[in-house]
Amino acid sequence: MTALPTTPAEYWDKYKPHRGEGEQPPPAVEHFCWTPYPGHGPGAEVLGTPRTALELGPGDGVELVYLARHHGVRGTGVDFSAVQAERAGRWWHEEPGVSFEHAEVCAFLSGRQTSYEAVYSMWGAVWFTDPERLVPLVFERLKPGGIFAFSHAAPGEDAYGPQPMGGRWLEDRDDLVVTRWQYPPRAWADMLQRHGFVNLDAQVVAAPEPAGRATLLIRGERPA
Numbered sequence: 001m002t003a004l005p006t007t008p009a010e011y012w013d014k015y016k017p018h019r020g021e022g023e024q025p026p027p028a029v030e031h032f033c034w035t036p037y038p039g040h041g042p043g044a045e046v047l048g049t050p051r052t053a054l055e056l057g058p059g060d061g062v063e064l065v066y067l068a069r070h071h072g073v074r075g076t077g078v079d080f081s082a083v084q085a086e087r088a089g090r091w092w093h094e095e096p097g098v099s100f101e102h103a104e105v106c107a108f109l110s111g112r113q114t115s116y117e118a119v120y121s122m123w124g125a126v127w128f129t130d131p132e133r134l135v136p137l138v139f140e141r142l143k144p145g146g147i148f149a150f151s152h153a154a155p156g157e158d159a160y161g162p163q164p165m166g167g168r169w170l171e172d173r174d175d176l177v178v179t180r181w182q183y184p185p186r187a188w189a190d191m192l193q194r195h196g197f198v199n200l201d202a203q204v205v206a207a208p209e210p211a212g213r214a215t216l217l218i219r220g221e222r223p224a
Contacts, residue, residue: 005169008128008178012081014169015059026091032066034122034151034205035215041205044071046149046219050117054078054141056105056150057124061088061098068098073118076101078108080125105129109137116141120149123215127152127180130162131188135195145224148197154204154214155182185216192220 005011032044044066047053050073055064058077067073074097079085085102092098101108105125119138121127126134127150138148159182164170170178183191185202192200197220205215 004176006176008176009080009082011169011176011178012079013083015081015084027060027062029062029065029069032063032070034149034217035207036123036213037208040208041215042217046217047118047120047147050147052116053118053120054116055124056119056121056126057128058088058100059084059124061092061100063120063122064098064100065092065095068095073097075099076116078103078105078125080104106133106137109134109141112141114141115143116146117143118147118149120147122151123153124150126150128178129181131181131183131191135192135197139196139222142222144222146222147219148192148222149217149219151205151215151217152180154216155184157184159184160187185218188216188218189220192218196223197221198223 005014031038033039033041035041053067053073053075055075055077057079058064061077064075064077067075077088077100079100079102082102085100089100106129119142142148162179162181165178165180170176185204189200189202199221201219203217205217207214
């Protein structure tokens with residue numbers, strides 16, 4: 001029987017378990033996609049032409065590897081889950097310029113002096129971290145002119161602020177709470193502007209089919 005997670009970190013350890021027995025092969029690197037639909041919507045052009053990038057919550061690491069292979073980006077992925085970070089590092093250890101670290105993103109950003117030309121996250125750590133802590137830390141770690149971009153599920157009209165997430169291992173549990181921060185596009189844009197970002201773009205990318213989930217995509221720049 002699989003042990004139930006009891007902390008948010010353990011939840012992410014179990015979020016995408018391997019299927020089948022033994023070591024699984026790494027996933028194909030075919031797209032850089034902000035939506036959950038491969039090849040649908042904007043791609044890596046949202047980030048401009050960075051030479052260095054930091055991904056917050058990379059999971060399997062496919063997007064970071066895509067940037068390295070197709071755009072020559074040197075990238076680091078930082079993940080709250082030790083299991084996810086170790087697996088991505090094992091899969092992609094031979095990829096030049098790509099590395100993965102296990103850390104909570106705010107602790108990572110506040111504990112380093114490295115600067116990046118792009119910081120991004122797709123349906124990852126930005127959605128699950130208090131933005132009043134995270135956004136100013138991202139701003140400090142971006143180089144002048146650097147881009148911060150992230151995506152997650154488009155919220156409902158009445159979604160505003162931190163909300164407990166449901167789903168696998170979370171239903172009817174009182175010992176484990178995973179929180180995600182939901183804001184409409186204008187609220188995200190206002191928040192980034194308040195913390196110094198400029199040239200803001202906040203959009204909703206419709207799903208390719210009517211019943212699918214739309215994606216909220218936010219982009220801002222640190223002034224040059």
